[in-house]
Amino acid sequence: MTRPVLRVDEAVLRANIAAVTRRVEPAELMMVVKDDGYGLGARWSAEVAADAGVGWIGTYDIPTAVRLREVVGAETRLFAWVTSDDEEIADALLADVDLGVGSLDYLRRVIERAGALGVRARIHLKVDTGLHRNGLAADEWDDGVALALRAQGEGRVVLVGAWSHLAEASDAEDDDAQARFLAAVERARVLGAELPYVHLTASAATWARPELRGTLVRVGAFCYGIRSADGPDLPGIAPAAELVAMVERIEGDEVVVGIGSFDGLPSILAGRVEVGTPAGARPLRRIDPDSARVAAWEGAAVGDEVVLFGRGGSGDVVPTTLAEAIGTVGEEILCRLTAHVRREQV
Known part of the structure; x- marks a missing residue:
């Protein structure tokens, strides 16, 4: 018997990427390839995206990001956001993977591993905006920023960004989350941080609410032509x-x-x-x-x-x-x- 086939179309993926890129400008696109590229293949998806000019590839876990380094080349930035063990942290740093950091303990471990390896870890501090999916709470934020800046002065990290997730349950909740996020970003700048990359939105909010976008947006599903459940059709986007x-x-x-x-x-x-x-x-x-x-x-x-x-x-x-x-x-x-x-x- 012939096995069922999932046919994935490179031309469609490229066209979707182009449509998303146009939609989000001037923000930069980070294409997310979690869950093995939403079932289409993370390696294939990342290779197509990098060749299409996408500057950032987002993965949930460090091992996926490390495996993709040889696929996307040295110029493409890779971002992994799940909290990991020390061995995976080391692998990420040696593969030049940016890390999402959402707790003081994880921040300390990243700093320690970077010092031991003699490299500088690029980190994005996560703000808990009320969703409670990891992230530094308001009473931890100053300590986290100060710790990162001290390590930056010691040559062990580069604090390049701040990020968070949105619930996308209602516009009002997302507005409140953005206010908390922007307040944390501003506080980090007052404390001396320069944050070229601030990213809060994933596919749905990125597409529908441009006022919530930062300098970077994380889009996965829409790049593959997967619209939101009960959501509107997406002009220029087709199933890949x-x-x-x-x-x-x-x-x-x-x-x-x-x-x-x-x-x-x-x-x-x-x-x-x-x-x-x-x-x-x-x-x-x-x-x-x-x-x-x-x-x-x-x-x-x-x-x-x-x-x-x-x-x-x-x-x-x-x-x-x-x-x-x-x-x-x-x-x-x-x-x-x-x-x-x-x-x-x-």
Whole structure:
């Protein structure tokens, strides 16, 4: 049997990157490649982005950033933001990876490792703006900035930025978070810090609320053509991937296709969505562990392609379309696909 295929399109990814870049100017784009490039492949995504002129690549974890250094070259900046152990800190510093630092303990450990290795760590201090996803609280901020500046004077770090996350639950909450963030940035400058990179927004807020952008923005999902759940369409943005499975057999008024829940396709999608076929959209009726059943069409044949999402014959069915049918986000539809789904770059 032929394995299901996730086809990823370099031309579409490049076009999306260009559209996002135009949208966010004069802010710089950091393209995020977490979760293995949202299931499309972090290495492939980062290579395309760097070749397209993206100056920053964002990863969740240090090991991914370290692996990408040889892919993106020496000029592209890499940013990893999860708190890590001392061995990973050392790996990051030797690979010239910028680090997001969200606690005093982590800051002290980064400074210590930089001193031991004889290198200067580039750090971005994280502000807790109320989301409580890591970050220095208001009563820690002055101590963190002062500690970083002392280490900078000693040649162990370079404090290059401040950053945070937004909840994106309401405009009012995000406005409050921005006010806290900007107050912390201003306080750092009063204490003597120069912060060329301030970044607060991810995909949705970056796109819709330019007043929240800093000098740098972190955009992942939108670069891959994944719109927000229940969000508007994105002008100039298209899905960079399509998920295809082959018809394996025909049974009565149904075709059986070679993709199932073991491949990462959520079984609860059955009866909720339509998928693309050579004859147009057809209901997805059932999802078993190793196969799925779709309403048949006239002339259906073994080997026909069924497009679960993407551009090829499935109309408006994109990852977020499926996600909305089961109350989740488009990123999950892509990221849950297993290694059994072959990735094909076109």
